[in-house]
Amino acid sequence: MADITAPGPAETQGDDHNVYWSGVATPLGEWFLASTALGLGLLGTAGKEDFMARLAAKYPGHLLCCEPLANEDAGLMVVQYFAGARQDFGPHPPLLDLRGATDFDLLVWQETMQIPFGAVMGYGQVASRLGRGSARAVGNALGRNPVPLFIPCHRVITAAGTLGGYSGGAGVKLALLTREGFRVDSLGQVARR
Numbered sequence: 120m121a122d123i124t125a126p127g128p129a130e131t132q133g134d135d136h137n138v139y140w141s142g143v144a145t146p147l148g149e150w151f152l153a154s155t156a157l158g159l160g161l162l163g164t165a166g167k168e169d170f171m172a173r174l175a176a177k178y179p180g181h182l183l184c185c186e187p188l189a190n191e192d193a194g195l196m197v198v199q200y201f202a203g204a205r206q207d208f209g210p211h212p213p214l215l216d217l218r219g220a221t222d223f224d225l226l227v228w229q230e231t232m233q234i235p236f237g238a239v240m241g242y243g244q245v246a247s248r249l250g251r252g253s254a255r256a257v258g259n260a261l262g263r264n265p266v267p268l269f270i271p272c273h274r275v276i277t278a279a280g281t282l283g284g285y286s287g288g289a290g291v292k293l294a295l296l297t298r299e300g301f302r303v304d305s306l307g308q309v310a311r312r
Contacts, residue, residue, distance in 0.1 A: 138181045139189030140174060142167070143197050147287075147294055150197060152190040155181075158214030159193050162266045164287030177219070177265065197268065201298070206236035208269050215266060223252060227260035234274040237299040241278050254278060262286070268295070 138160070140153040151163040151170040161177060163170030174183060187194070193213045199205035209232075217225065226249055234240050242254035242261075252260075254277075261272040267286055273295040277283045285292035 136181050138174065138178045138183050139186040140170075140183060141185060141187040141190045141194065143190075143194040145197060145201050147291055152193050152197075153178075153183075154190055154193070154213075155216045157216040157218070159190070159266055159269065160216035160218070162193075162197075162268060164267060164291050193269075200268065206299075207271075212269060215269065217265065220263070221260075223256065224260045224263055227252070227257050228264060228270045228272075231261065231264075231270055231272055231275060234271060237301050239274050239276050239296065239301060242275055242283065243278050245275060258283065274299075 138153050138155055140151060140161075142149045142151050147164070149167070151161075151167060152159060153161040153163075153170075153174050155178070161170070161174055163173060171183075196205060196208055196213065217228075220228070227245060230245050230248055240248075242257045245257045246252045246254055249257075257275070261275055262284060264270050264272045264286070267273060273285055273292045275283065282289050282292050282296075
């Protein structure tokens with residue numbers, strides 16, 4: 120899996136201040152993708168209104184353009200995931216525009232990308248693997264994940280074995296874990312390992 124980084128000031132110089140967004144049909148409803156010249160920057164799973172609000176907040180001063188072709192590759196990856204033809208997004212994931220991420224966010228997201236399809240890990244377990252932070256800090260970093268599914272934060276659960284938070288809601292998180300073949304009735308057992 121490739122390392123992920125956030126663009127620095129020099130890298131954002133090439134940003135043309137346009138954000139290209141589009142929708143993609145999934146079994147969980149329409150999801151929305153947005154990209155810049157730097158890469159995919161936002162995936163919305165909670166409806167268009169929520170997506171557009173998050174998009175405007177993340178990219179103030181940018182021109183928001185509905186342009187399906189700009190997100191065609193990432194949209195196809197989402198469709199393939201739901202069709203069962205894709206379990207992850209490596210070795211050639213889409214370029215990601217992770218501007219605004221802290222160094223800790225990037226570490227958490229990179230570690231989360233190592234959790235295999237169909238498996239889960241506790242927030243505290245992620246912190247332990249990183250050797251820093253707490254379960255709460257990991258949860259906060261995952262809450263800032265702009266591209267769920269591509270950075271699979273749905274695979275991280277609480278120490279008590281409950282789902283925990285998810286930007287698209289608990290129902291979407293549960294549906295993704297179920298779609299990956301994870302036996303949801305074993306959540307508590309996994310967290311106690």
